[in-house]
Amino acid sequence: MERRTFLKLTALSAGALALTQGGPAKARKTPWYAQEVRTVYQICEGCFWRCGIRAHAVGNRVYKVEGYAENPKSRGRLCPRGQGAPQTTYDPDRLKRPLIRLEGTERGEGKYRVATWEEALDYVAEKMLAIRERYGPEAMAFFGHGTGDFWFVDYLPAAWGSPNAAKPSVSICTAPREVAAQWIFGRPIGGHEPIDWENARYIVLIGHHIGEDTHNTQLQDFALALKRGARLVVVDPRFSTAAAKAHLWLPIKPGTDTALLLAWIHVLIYEDLYDKDYVARYTVGFEELKAHVKGFTPEWAEKETEIPAETIRRVAREMAAHKPRAVLPPGRHTVWYGDDTYRMMALYYVNVLLGNYGRPGGFYIAQSPYLEKYPTPPLPLEPAAGGCAGPSGGDHEPEGFRPRADKGRFFARTTAIQELIEPMLTGKPYPIRGLIAYGINLFHSIPNVPRTKEALKGLDLYVTIDVLPQEHVMWADVILPEATYLERYDDLVAVAHKTPFLQLRVPAHEPLFDTKPGWWIARELGLRLGLEAYFPWKTIEEYLDTRLQSIGLDLETMKSMGTLVQKGKPWLEDWEKEGRLPFGTPSGKIELYCQAFKAAGHQPLPVYTPPEEPPPGHYRLLYGRSPVHTFARTQNNWVLMEMDPENEVWIHREEAQKLGLKNGDYAYLINQDGVKEGPVRVKATERIRKDCVYLVHGFGHKAPLMRVAHGRGASDSYLQTRYRLDPISGGAGLRVNFVRLEKAERPHLPALSSLARRPLEERRM
Amino acid sequence: MPRYAMAIDLSLCVGCAACAVACKMENEVPPGVHRLWIRERELGVFPDLTVEFRPEQCLHCANPPCVPVCPTGASYQTKDGLVLVDPGKCIACGACVAACPYDARYLHPGGYVDKCTFCAHRLEKGGVPACVETCPTGCRAFGDLDDPESPVAKALKEAGRVDVLRPELGTQPKLFYLNAPSKKGLSQEREVRHD
Amino acid sequence: MTEFYGLPNAGEFWHWTNALHFVLVGLAGGVALLAAYLHLKRHEEARRYTLWALALIALDLFVLWAESPARFRFTHVWLFLSFHPQSPIGWGAWGLALSFLTGGLLFLGKGPQRALAWAFLLFSLVALAYPGMALAVNLNRPLWNALLAGLFPLTALVLALALAALLGSPWAREPLRLFAGASLLLTALYPLTLAPEARGHLLEEGGFPFLLFLLLGLGAFQERLGPWMGLLSAAGLRALLVLVGQWQGFGL
């Protein structure tokens, strides 16, 4: 019988009628979308890609975020981290009030008292001024990362007079690719890899695990390329997600990519497959390169890479057949083995030989959007931290200021963050006595954690500005809790892109608890440091409005559009029409032979150094991303943790068998220096070579107050007690650590779902 | 009346779970249960490998075994072919959970059975489901099967291969998997039992 | 190797409380059928067993309500505001309710006794039949095959007759042996009706208790402890099949 007819029959009695109206009891709370929803334009802070989003709030809670079509980063879509990121704002474990370390306790003990903002800021300013008095302004270091970092690593240090400002996103991430690009093309790669995916027909990924690396736009473009039939080759010791989409997977021996790239250059040149016109018109140094690669035959490379010479040849020929729509994207995290600038040089040279730089299907030429700074008096220093995009102006210092403590040894014009730790310990070249860390994870991002801890212990002042009680945060003298992205304005975000654009972050509701936005913290601190001349504005609205006026806009208008897209000049053609070339090199052309490197005592052409072999019984430790996590910042977000609650150590099935380990067992990882991590779940798999193991970065949290994250998985960072410095870029090669496995018991941890159900007010601090 | 359906192109899906997280947020799905999850399966031996990423959720079967077994009419099929649960009538007896061959249903802590609704509340406003909207690879297509211009109809037409889960049960799912990476079609649990 | 981002809802959805209901409803339905039969036979113990049936039905309904996650939402009224002929649970709800009604009237001696007795018989048959049907309709769960539609009513009768024997009704002994024998036969055949995979799962997950309950069932023919053995065996088998049978098979 039909449900409805029967209902009519049975609904005769008045009681039953009443029941049909509303149901026996209100079964379900009204969903958020059926309530009064307020929507603002926002910028995702799930990672540093910073997609434009719209946030939907009911009262003091954002329930859902979405991309929007007009924003070139999100284009209406978001990655998993972006979707889940709002939970961090409603995390009961978040930092809620300013904290000052209890008198008489050591850094690292984690004992704090609640303070007022006045008190906390006065404390910081007083100590900073004392440090300046005694050692000079450069004795204060400023580390930071994230959308609000402008205030803390660019503006404040430059106003204060310290060149020791740094981000992890250069020397522990992009430095080699930026330096190589800067000296070959005279242009950086920038924060958004300028690859024309949609027109590429043949794509070769070196590492670069797109799909696990879920930078939103890039993932969208990658899929678009596949959809349009691009062929894909993936070079990776591990069968990554990208490899699962590839037509060809080359399980290369780790650390030998430069050999492979040199062999490709060899084949392209010696089989006469390269784009001769392009090389003739746009490059210098071809003959030197040609002579250099003469001996780097595929047969030579086979011995190094364990990829058959025939395959190497075949891929080179296929690339050439698709030129200029064949491309080798640069990857992002390029600090691998300490000789990474050479690898990136070789990678760019393959691209150049394919004639794809500045051409559809290859690299487009990204440009920054036009926008004026807020008119303040000139800053004494130029910011030294830079973005991901390599050079900022800060490689020379005016009269009366000391040079960066990383000694200006490197070609990256931005500071090598890990090289600022040593001066804290040794006082050489001069002492660094204080540190402000804004949104950077000192123990999960910077290798050699024991050294970092030692350095922190000796400082006169250590301040953190963060949103979570991360382990390194709970070492600080003063903890300044920032309002999360959903609760604050930030400076305008200007993105260099095919179509350059500006985007705006508008708070969706008031900051919860006693938290403050970064701009407010920076300004209040500035006022206390005697830098009031550099903070002439009173509110962020005034600041933003003034900047927007410079391009004929105002804040209210921008609030109603979120993103402003400008026109770019992506192709060589566009530049040639204006009678010039985009290359900012000394020769004005693409340099296939780098004089500057030679002058500094490096090689002008890419050289290959075989990697150190693992000691017996050890495996090389590789690492990468989980699609649902960002570094070490999302592991306390239960929505994301439910999707991927712990990292696993990937090991080849047969190796695991030899060690008596089954899939799902637990093991400790012990590195060459005896550091023990875990227990971590074993993933015994066919998807990795036998000479290495793999871990997703960001797990293994030791911070007791991060209740969800605590004790799940193992930290790659703790196992990276050594790194190999890339002497050209200042990058810290992290894949030079080795581990062995030891069987462990499964850890007993509280269920995620019970942790997830805790009330927001649970913890007072 | 539209006949709503979804198609997921497995040759593009990277198993990133953006869809699953979007669903969780959009529908306030409580901790510990899921309307949408991703099965990731490794097939083959080094170096001849395949990985299938297969998102799963309610398939809105045209012949849904979960509906007739419901004693109260809480589980029902709409005219648009959506299979929905009315929490106001559900007694949480579990008959529908037992009947669903795809483990698509769960007991909501509110005391009723819940599952994917194809985001009916978004469809009402002319939108698409949250999981479809967000999918970064664009591998999810949604729309009216009877409209040849709808994204789902187009995707089905262009697909090299179309599979549904457990076709032998005659449930007539309206969630289609396109271009499964294995030549044999959708992978099965028994294929990976060796560990 | 299979991994997940998020979890499918593949866990057990019917727990021990539900298994208890499957035992109780068998007992209640069986005793109700017995009582109806005794009424039709105008047996002197008819009223006594009607009272037992009423109590057991009430107990079962209480257990059902108490274990229901929806117990305070009172959605259960919808069971009786609608009827869905393809839903075994719907039949069960009506069967139990009407058994209770007819049994109650019989007990009170109100209404047309003969017709009520026939109705009681009919409704108790429904209550007896529905649990097996509720499992057997799930074509997707390989352990819940059509054989259960026969096995569950049989074990229900074993439960009822064993109870009667224990309550000192000597006439229950003979039919108890008969039905115990029949249900043992089906139980022994049961693994043979399964696909190899399903059989493997049954043996892996519940092989030992299955064998134990089978052996206990043989004990039903024993003189002294027979009724106890029959009761335990039938109850155990029902619970076991409910719990282990939730397996989906290697389908997905």
Ligand SMILES: Nc1nc2c(c(=O)[nH]1)N[C@H]1C(S)=C(S)[C@@H](COP(=O)(O)OP(=O)(O)OC[C@H]3O[C@@H](n4cnc5c(=O)[nH]c(N)nc54)[C@H](O)[C@@H]3O)O[C@H]1N2
């Ligand atoms: N979901 C998610 N996405 C992210 C991030 C995140 O935190 N979460 N972070 C973003 C940031 S800032 C960065 S820098 C990027 C990093 O992401 P990518 O730039 O893609 O990083 P890679 O180091 O190139 O890629 C790691 C891969 O390199 C492989 N590999 C290891 N050693 C070698 C080797 O010697 N040779 C070769 N060919 N491959 C090797 C590993 O097996 C792994 O698959 O991800 C970005 N995207």
Ligand SMILES: Nc1nc2c(c(=O)[nH]1)N[C@H]1C(S)=C(S)[C@@H](COP(=O)(O)OP(=O)(O)OC[C@H]3O[C@@H](n4cnc5c(=O)[nH]c(N)nc54)[C@H](O)[C@@H]3O)O[C@H]1N2
């Ligand atoms: N071992 C190892 N080290 C690595 C990498 C690796 O793969 N393995 N990857 C490297 C790469 S590529 C990069 S780019 C870097 C990234 O390095 P980081 O940027 O340091 O990485 P996160 O772990 O995201 O740390 C961000 C910090 O900011 C805090 N935070 C989050 N949101 C906010 C906010 O809104 N305001 C404030 N004030 N703080 C906030 C978080 O709680 C966390 O403490 O790490 C590098 N280091």
Ligand code: SF4
């Ligand atoms: S890539 Fe993902 S996490 Fe990063 S900003 Fe975009 S949506 Fe947010």
Ligand code: SF4
């Ligand atoms: S969002 Fe898209 S690509 Fe990611 S898992 Fe879901 S369907 Fe696959």
Ligand code: SF4
């Ligand atoms: S997938 Fe399951 S819940 Fe969804 S319609 Fe089909 S049988 Fe019903």
Ligand code: SF4
């Ligand atoms: S659990 Fe709810 S929806 Fe499912 S069959 Fe029972 S009453 Fe119907």
Ligand code: SF4
């Ligand atoms: S259609 Fe809506 S409810 Fe269904 S899985 Fe997608 S987001 Fe979740």
Ligand SMILES: [Mo]
């Ligand atoms: Mo990075």
